Amino acid sequence: FIVELGKIPRGTQDEASPKSFIMFRLRGPLQWENSLSCTSRTTMTVLFLCSETLRRSWDASSNRRGAMLLGMLGAVLSMLTLNVLLVIMQLMLNLNSTSFTYALLSLLFAILQLPFSMGITQLGMDAANSREKDWQRAFCHVESGILIWKVFVATALSSFLVSIGLLCFIVPGIYLAVAYMAVIPLLLQDPRQGIWSTLEESRKRISAAWFQGLLLALTQLGLTLCCFLIIPIYWLAPWLVTMIPTLVVATNPPSPGKQVDITDP
Known part of the structure; x- marks a missing residue:
């Protein structure tokens, strides 16, 4: 547990404002006897742990695997149907893979598939927030x-x-690929948020513990490869979908004036 004190920039203070603000950086489970009163001058940054995120996402998805798998199956079948339609249209029109029409059709069908991939992420968000089980949320x-x-x-x-980063020096691209993996869950959590502000929010949250985020991404990749064995899908697919939403929910800052109880590990 680290408490950092910082000065408010000159020119932003008024008579009613305190002379400084406190940023609480929280790592892992905590034990605290009291609640924290968050004011407009307080910033809380949660430094997540990969192991804790894995544990919480497993717990969140363990009691709703059936509903999540049903919703995911419906969404995946819908996307596969769109892919089949795309191939049929390309064959009927006899399109060259380098033509503008081919690229335009591919882009259109990619956009049509987005609601279903968003729905799969929404199932993970619902699990992370302990909302009611409903497989139809995959189509919401x-x-x-x-x-x-x-x-x-x-x-x-x-x-x-990410592509620019990979082309330039590789390392910046890897950094951004990990830092931006929470963009879609953040947009689903707050649709009113701007696009660039969402990218920055994802980058700041994950950069606070970037190597933990890298470890989480590598764990996701390894578990995704295990899904090709078919049998583990029942346990792994809901878990994988819930990981990043769990990270987002766990790192949500408290709203100003809210009493935040941080006794729950």
Whole structure:
């Protein structure tokens, strides 16, 4: 547990404001006897642990695997159907893979698939927030409209920045690839948030414990490969979907004026 004191920049203080603010950096389970009163001058940054995130996401998904798998299956089948339709249209139109029409159709069908991939992430968000089990939540963003475009632009922008980083010095690209892995859950959590501010929010949260985020990403990759064995899918798929949403929920800062109880490990 680390408490850091910092000065408020000159010119931002008024008579009613305190002379300094406190940033609480929290790592892992804590034991605290009292609650923390968060004011507008207080910033809380949670430094997540990979092991703790894995444990919490496992607990969150363990009692709703059936509902999550049913919703995920419906979403995946919907995306596969769209892919089949795309191939049929390309064959009927006899399109060349380098043509503009081919690229435009591919982009259109990628956007049409977004609501279903967002729905899979939404199942993880519901599990992380302990909401009611409902497999139909996998289709709750089919008519989201503006949110779909925001997710599309945010995904495209983050992919572009990661690609630039990989082309330049490789290391910046790896850094951004890990730092931006919470973008979609953050947008689903607060659809009113701007695209760039969401990218920055994801980067700041994960950069606070970047190597833990890298370890989490590598763990996800390894478990995803294990899913090809078919049998472990029942346990691994809901767990994988819940990992990043669990990280997002666990690192949510308290709202100003709220009494935050941090006794729960």
